Amino acid sequence: MSQLTLHLLLLALASCASASHYYGGTMTYVSKGQNPDGSFTVDIRYKETFRTGCSTYNRWSCASGNCGTITSLQSGRVDSSSAGFNWCHSDALMTRHLPSDEPFELRMASCCWITNTAGGVLSWRLLTHIDLGTRSDTLAPNRSPVTTVIPHIRLPSNCHRNINLLAHDPDGDQVRCRYGLVYNVECASCQQHSNFYLDEDACVLHHYGYTSVGARVFEFVVEDFPRQQISVSYSTGSWASKFPLSPATPSPSSTPYSTAAPGGTPLSRIPLQLIVRIDGAVPSCTEGVYLPRLLSPTPYNGEFFDIAVAQELEIHLKAQATHSQLSDFLISGPLNITEQKTFSGSVAESTLKWTPTENDNGVHFPICFIAESKAGASVYHSEMRCIIVRVGPRAGEANVICSETTMTVEVEKSSIIGLHADHLRLNDPSCTLMSNATHVIGSMSLNSCGTQLEEDDENLIFKNEITTFEDPTAVITRRHEVEIGFSCVYPKTGKVSLEFRAHKVPFIFTERGFGKFTYQFEFYHSSQFSQMVDPSTYPVEVPLKEMIYMEIESTSSIPNTVLFVESCRATPIDDPSYHLYYSIIENGCIIDDTVVVYAENGPDYKFGMEAFKFIGNYEEVFISCSVVLCKAGDPSTRCAQGCSNSTAAPAVHHHRRRSVALQTASHYISQGPLRLKRSSKESADTVRSDVSATSLNMNLVFIAGTLLALVAMVCGVVIFKSKQPKVKYQELPNSEF
Missing domain, CATH: 2.60.40.10 (Immunoglobulins)
Incomplete structure (x- = not known):
């Protein structure tokens, strides 16, 4: 008898001893890809909690579809408690070998929950629907929602308390948490307890207080729905359509359970079960x-x-x-x-x-x-x-040499096991790396090879990374994935070459609750936003009064986000705080009359305006914008408020405690420079103006010369007269007549 078979047999026998000991459990899954023979591998992780020990007692059985065979199983203790009610919480990893990626279901059914639960619940039922098909939106195998829970949560009877159930989907799907409804399949009791309310969309269980003491069994189902209609294809040639979750809320049923699951087309169904114990008043x-x-x-x-x-x-x-x-x-x-x-x-x-x-x-x-x-x-x-x-992939170490205009990275081959020099690339795959007997070497300018720009109050930080790549037609890999990040830091106050100022690479920020997110600010050739202005052609030359088209695009690890442009201003230098500026957008309100907004209320903002120049000896124009990233659908965020009067009192926002952050801080991003380009008509007008100006200038010279001569004569006369001796008159005596 094999060791795995013996282990499974012992687990099955142990399940008989687990009566009246169950505290709850959950299960999630992730595809490990296709094997060379066309079969598939899936990793299934499940958690169980019992009162009598920390071994994984129960095995899951195949409920529908082809569930394949178990190739490995490992389990272990995660945590335990002895505060009044003993329990032990374990985690297990089950790997299954499957003939195809078509859906199948695993089921766990046994007895019994811990004693003295409200309603006298005995048996437990858990069902997991697993779909490993390839999605049309991600072109990758479907992944289940990610969830877990503390199996035994205690609440005082007299307090209003919330339990925030974790419901994260790696594919960015909409996740719903609901009560189990399919009796004897998704749940054994299917109870919905009084003085509790489940917000299915937010996955929050509200306890309103004044509840009788005792343990209550909660049997939830976590489902993920695509945000738009997609198709899921399978290795057998079949496919299925999946639709977004309908916003309609079903009316309450008079019966404690239903014989059918609610409508919709979820990609996965994940069980989530726990005990909530109501203690005496605090x-x-x-x-x-x-x-x-x-x-x-x-x-x-x-x-x-x-x-x-x-x-x-x-x-x-x-x-x-x-x-x-x-x-x-x-x-x-x-x-x-x-x-x-x-x-x-x-x-x-x-x-x-x-x-x-x-x-x-x-x-x-x-x-x-x-x-x-x-x-x-x-x-x-x-x-x-x-x-x-x-x-993410394995990280590596790099020696980086920074100059005013370039970055050079050197990686010692022996420092990373499995490093293959012929399967490495930079952010931009068109940039190749060199190698010798001992090192892999890459050299690039500060605005090439996909280099990204981050900044803080004092520094500009240029970042790139070396990663592995595979043959895009391959279905398996036997190489370790490698990720070697490197960067150069330049103080803003120091002398830095203008070579990397010509075009701003994407701005990267990191905040708690939002993780890493990126803003990319680009100019486009038309309102179709299909062709970006080539960064190598910067500065961008634009004719006066012709439309310039701009897009600010955000990318975030958080799904369903909205970008909001608080303000945009133009300055003659690359400094948004410069004393000379022209406001384009303020407080989310458009100021310039020529602005046209083409896309908003999503992850990107597209707009255009007529080109202009600053009066005076200024050659260039830079555009700087203050932007905020928000979670969509929350009316308390800055994004939801839109244009606001700057003279009005600021709104007071009451953020729910469960959210890590509903919006990011404001970040300034900029792009440019724009440089005025004279059109052909303007050039012809300029030539005609120059000819006219020349003729006019000759006439002015002649007239001015004549006037100067006359002025000189007048001045001469005046001077001559002023130099003659004055005649003195005296009255003669009468005797002389």
Whole structure:
């Protein structure tokens, strides 16, 4: 008997001993691609929590479709608790070999939930719908939503508390969290408890307080829907259409469960089940008194962390409670995550560490946590927060030489296992790398090869990276993926060559809650925005009064975002704070009469205006804009407010605590320069004007000469007269007559 078969048999036998011990579970999946023989591999991760131990007790059975065979299974403890009710939380990774990428379903059914649950729930039912087909929008296999949860959450009976359920989709799909409705398939009890309300779109469970004490079973289903109609194709030649989620909300049913799932065409169905225990009343519902309050540097709920393969992730948690004793941090995360806790007075801290492996590359991992405290026999929980960890390719080290106009990077071949010099590229794949016996070498100017520009208050930072590439026709790889980032930093106050000022490369920013996002500001030749002005032709020459077309495009790891242009101004130098400027947009309102907006309320902003120049000895015009990126659909963001009167009082925004950040800070981006170009008509008019001016000037010379001669004569007469001796008159005596 093989070791894997023996392991599965032991797990099956152990399931008999797990009666009255179940606290909940979930399952997610990710495709690992197609194999050389045309078959497929999928990694399935599932979490289970029981009262009697931390082994993964239950095996999943095939409910429909061809579920293939299990090729590997590994599991381990993630966390446990002994605060009044013992439980142990485990994570497992199951790898399956499949004959095709067509959908199939896995089911887990057994007995029993923990005793004394409201309604006397006994059995549990979990169903996962797995679809690995190739999507028409991403041209990649479909990925399931990412979720996990602390399996046993405690709420005081007298407080209004929210539980933010993690529901992130790596493909950017719309995610809905709903109650299980298909009796004996998605759920065993299908209960929807009083004094609780599930916001399906936001995936928030609201508890309104004044609920009787006791444990309640929650059986949720997490589904992902495309944001537009797409098709999903399969290796067998079949395909299926998938449609966005309908905004219509079904009317409440008088029965506690339904025999059919709600309408729509979800790509995946993921089970999410847990216990919510209602404890006695707490003297104060204010966080930080009895209920623990999470403090900085604890991550916000929904925050993203990017990490490379083999790089250690470190997350710091901190909590405070003045009238209860902090005793633990409860976590749910991937296999091999570790935790180190310290307690000091009313404050507790924890450090989570985890290092992804090569197999984790490209996978999004959820981590959730809660701070726990005690006061006598009472146990209190903080809010639950969850983060998403996105694992990227293996990182490398590089030696970088920075000059005024170029960057040169040197990578020692022996520093990275599996480095293949003939399969490396820069951001721009047309830029090749050189290599010798010991090093891989790349050299580029500051505005070429896909170099990207970041800036802070003091520096300009030029970034590029070396990555691996494959034959686009290949279906497998046996090379390690490598990502070697490098950069050059230049102080803004120093002397920097103008060579890289001609065209601004994309601006990159990073903020908590939004991760890394990029703005690209470009000029276009027409209102069709189909052909960008070639960066090598900068500065851009434009005829006076002709339309210039501009686009600001945003890219973000957060799906469904909106770009808002707060202001745009023109300056004769590349400095938006320069004293001489011309306002184009202010407070989201168009100021210049010639502006035409072609696209807005999305991830990009397209507009045009008539070309102009500054009066005086100024040759160039730079356009600078202040922009904000917001999550779509929230009326409290700056993006949703649109044009606002600058004299009006600022609006007060009440942001929901569950969101990490509804919008980014304002960022200035710029592009240019524009330089006035005379049209042919203007040039002809200029020639005619010059000829007329020459004739006029000759006449003026003659007239001026004559006038000067006359003036000279007059002046001469005046001078002559003024020099004659004056005659003195005296009265003669009468005697002389």
